[in-house]
Amino acid sequence: MDYLPLFADLRQRPVLVVGGGDVAARKILLLQRAGAKVRVVARHLCPELQQQVDSATLHWLGEVFSVGMLDGVFLVIAATNDAELNAEVSAAADRRQMLANVVDDQPKCSFIFPSIVDRSPIVVAISSGGNAPVLARMLREKLESLLPASIGAMAQIAGAWRERVKQRISSINGRRRFWERALNGRFAALVARGQIDAAETALQDELTAPAEQAGDVALVGAGPGDAGLLTLRALQLMQQADVVLYDYLVSDDVLDLVRRDAERICVGKRAGGHCMPQHDINQLLIAHARKGQRVVRLKGGDPFIFGRGGEELQAVAAAGLAFQVVPGVTAAAGATAYAGIPLTHRDHAQSVTFITGHGRSDGETLNWPALAAGRQTLAIYMGVLKAAQISRQLIQHGRAPQTPVAVISRGTCADQQVFTGTLEHLDQLAQRAPTPALLVIGDVVTLHDEIAWFGSQYAAAHQCASLVNLA
Numbered sequence: 001m002d003y004l005p006l007f008a009d010l011r012q013r014p015v016l017v018v019g020g021g022d023v024a025a026r027k028i029l030l031l032q033r034a035g036a037k038v039r040v041v042a043r044h045l046c047p048e049l050q051q052q053v054d055s056a057t058l059h060w061l062g063e064v065f066s067v068g069m070l071d072g073v074f075l076v077i078a079a080t081n082d083a084e085l086n087a088e089v090s091a092a093a094d095r096r097q098m099l100a101n102v103v104d105d106q107p108k109c110s111f112i113f114p115s116i117v118d119r120s121p122i123v124v125a126i127s128s129g130g131n132a133p134v135l136a137r138m139l140r141e142k143l144e145s146l147l148p149a150s151i152g153a154m155a156q157i158a159g160a161w162r163e164r165v166k167q168r169i170s171s172i173n174g175r176r177r178f179w180e181r182a183l184n185g186r187f188a189a190l191v192a193r194g195q196i197d198a199a200e201t202a203l204q205d206e207l208t209a210p211a212e213q214a215g216d217v218a219l220v221g222a223g224p225g226d227a228g229l230l231t232l233r234a235l236q237l238m239q240q241a242d243v244v245l246y247d248y249l250v251s252d253d254v255l256d257l258v259r260r261d262a263e264r265i266c267v268g269k270r271a272g273g274h275c276m277p278q279h280d281i282n283q284l285l286i287a288h289a290r291k292g293q294r295v296v297r298l299k300g301g302d303p304f305i306f307g308r309g310g311e312e313l314q315a316v317a318a319a320g321l322a323f324q325v326v327p328g329v330t331a332a333a334g335a336t337a338y339a340g341i342p343l344t345h346r347d348h349a350q351s352v353t354f355i356t357g358h359g360r361s362d363g364e365t366l367n368w369p370a371l372a373a374g375r376q377t378l379a380i381y382m383g384v385l386k387a388a389q390i391s392r393q394l395i396q397h398g399r400a401p402q403t404p405v406a407v408i409s410r411g412t413c414a415d416q417q418v419f420t421g422t423l424e425h426l427d428q429l430a431q432r433a434p435t436p437a438l439l440v441i442g443d444v445v446t447l448h449d450e451i452a453w454f455g456s457q458y459a460a461a462h463q464c465a466s467l468v469n470l471a
Contacts, residue, residue, distance in 0.1 A: 002129040003112060011035035014072060018065050019079035020045040020087050023103055027060070027077050030113070039073070041065050042080070051109045055220045075099040089234045106130040115140035119152040120124050121159065148236050150192040151388070152185060157191065161203060168207055182206055186322065189216050193324050215242075215289035217316045219309050221302045221328015222246070226338075226412035227253040229329045237326060238262075242293035245284060249300025249436055251413060256296075278308060282315035289321045300436075302330040306356045330354075332379035335411020335438045340452035341445055348431035348443035349377040357383030357390065357439075377442035387430035391423055394441070399423060404445035409433040416455050420448055 015031050017024050020042025028049065031038050041061045045053060052058035061069055065085060070092060071077060078089040078100065093100035102108040114125035115136045124143055128136045158179065163327070169175045182188065182203055190199035218237045223229040228236075235257060238244065243263040248257065253404040258264065268275030277283075289296045303309030304323065316323045332354055336343055343352040353371065357380050371378060372394050383390055384407075395401050401424035409417040419429045423441060430439065 003127060005114070005125060005127070007123065007125075008034075008075075010074065010240035012037055013074040014039060014070055016041070016061075016073045016076040017079060018042070018077070018085065019083070019103075020049050021079065022046055022048075024077075025049050027079055027103070027113070028052075029469065030116075032057075032078075033118075036074075037272045039067060039069070039431045055321075065089060068094055070098060073098065075101075075256070077101045077103070078108075079103040098121050100329045117143045117147060119147055119155075120145075120157045122151050122337055145232050145235060146239065148233070148414070150194075151187075153196070154188060156193050157196070157200065157203070158183075161200075165207060168212040170371070178206070179231070187422065189322055215291060215293045215295060216322035217289050217295045217297060217313075217315055218324050218326060219297045219299070219303045220326045221307075222250045222300050223329040223331075224301055224331045224334035224412045225251040225253070225410060226334070227251065227303060228259060229334055229412065230254060230257070231326060231328065233326045234328065237294075237296055238298070240294055241296040244298050245281065245299055246432040250298050254298070258296075262296075285312060285316055286319045286321065290319075299328075299451050300331070301334075302328045305330045305332075306358075311430075320401060331381060331411060331436075331438050332440075333373070335408040335416075336379070336440060338412045338416060338454040339406065339408050340448050340454075341406060341408075341440055341441075342447060343377050343379065343444065345444050345447065348375070348446070350375055352377040352379060353381045353384070357381065357386045366393075368393045374399070375443075377440065377444050380439035380441070382425040382436075383439040384430045384433065384435060387439065388427035390439070391426040394423060399441075403441060404443055405429065406440040406445045406448060407433040407437050408440065409435070409437045411438055412454075414455065418448060418452070420445060 008030065013036055013038040015038050017028055017031070017038060017040045020040060024040070024042065025046055025048045028040065030037050037059070038051065038247075039059045039061050040260070041063070043063045046061065049058060053060045065088070076089060076093050076098060077084040079087055086102045086105060087108060087235070090100050090102050094110065099111045100109065100196065101111055106112065112127065112130055114127040117124040117126075117140055124147070125137045126139050126143070165175055167180060169178055186202045187206065188201050190202055218241070220234045220237055222234070238258045241262045242258055243264045243265065244258050245267050248268055250267070262436050267281045267284070285295055285297055297303070297312060299307045299309060301307060304327065309325070313323055332343065342352065353376060354364065355371070355378060364405070380390065401422060403423040405421055405426050407419040407429045409419070417433065419433050421429045426439065430437065
């Protein structure tokens with residue numbers, strides 16, 4: 001081990017920074033977040049530091065460094081572009097047995113700054129000992145995505161409750177088991193939802209009369225296919241789940257990110273082919289949560305946009321179970337973005353309407369006259385089977401037969417395909433497209449040839465358009 005990792009208490013301790021540029025400003029900001037009383041010496045100050053000096057939040061000692069400035073200082077940082085001055089600061093600190101850091105000059109450092117994941121009071125520091133700072137930064141980014149933002153609040157509450165728990169539970173093992181239950185159970189779930197008062201009530205209940213662990217349900221949007229479009233919160237819950245109920249529309253790349261030992265149940269919802277009735281899915285969510293399990297209901301796209309997520313949560317709420325919702329990138333936003341088709345554009349469309357082609361059998365008909373109006377984009381989910389009817393109704397109610405249309409198949413996935421043409425030939429285009437597919441109707445489709453960027457069609461957008469355009 002080349003460096004001993006330490007966490008220093010800098011609150012109200014004086015720290016000297018030699019240098020006044022942008023690099024020095026970044027170090028000073030970090031020191032101030034740790035509560036240090038920063039002193040700076042520099043010939044010139046960047047605007048950010050000058051503003052701090054003017055507002056008396058930073059003490060500027062002067063333009064020229066002198067050894068006496070180290071008197072009473074806890075540690076020192078040299079952040080100038082003058083190698084000789086940096087070496088002088090390092091040597092002076094070394095003679096005084098004082099910790100010093102010279103930015104980007106490891107041999108002259110007696111301490112180095114790690115990459116930091118800050119979830120105060122939880123702080124994770126990563127260092128490569130100066131050998132591979134980019135690798136350390138990449139590891140930090142991975143940890144940032146895995147550690148929930150609520151973990152700091154959990155730690156603060158736990159700190160406030162430590163003495164109470166110690167008085168109530170005398171044994172070390174008993175306290176450890178208590179905190180393991182709390183930090184993996186209802187208390188943690190409530191903190192994550194921002195319900196701090198309820199979280200503390202749950203902690204008190206667990207301390208007073210430990211009950212059988214209650215489970216909960218997280219309704220999570222998996223996005224349109226590309227696993228890179230998952231939200232951080234979705235990834236965190238997928239990694240914590242005991243059981244995951246997922247649909248056909250959830251891509252294999254997304255499913256690969258589920259915790260390895262979680263139970264996976266395919267409930268098979270897709271347009272025109274449900275292998276499990278909606279009522280049975282609702283009851284399955286409830287049954288697993290009542291067993292004390294952390295349940296993730298993983299749905300393609302966004303669960304509240306044509307995903308029946310609201311219906312499922314109504315059932316969960318009626319059962320008295322805790323739940324939360326993590327929105328996802330809906331297919332209309334994701335697929336069109338990857339196809340180079342903006343949903344709105346000031347030259348082509350001032351509004352966008354999301355429509356499902358698979359509504360309730362007893363539902364009211366769509367407002368075709370309103371949908372046929374120009375200068376708007378229609379994004380139609382689950383519309384392949386009714387493409388002929390959609391085309392016919394729109395044309396009958398005034399939409400021009402030559403209106404540009406696109407059928408985006410398996411949007412955002414590696415095998416995404418985009419078929420373009422005109423409204424009068426929408427049905428033929430839809431029949432060519434592998435499912436799942438999104439129908440897009442409106443003048444914005446013409447921008448596909450210009451700004452398509454994703455996959456093989458980026459290089460062949462014009463060729464693809466000419467091959468499938470049936471106008």
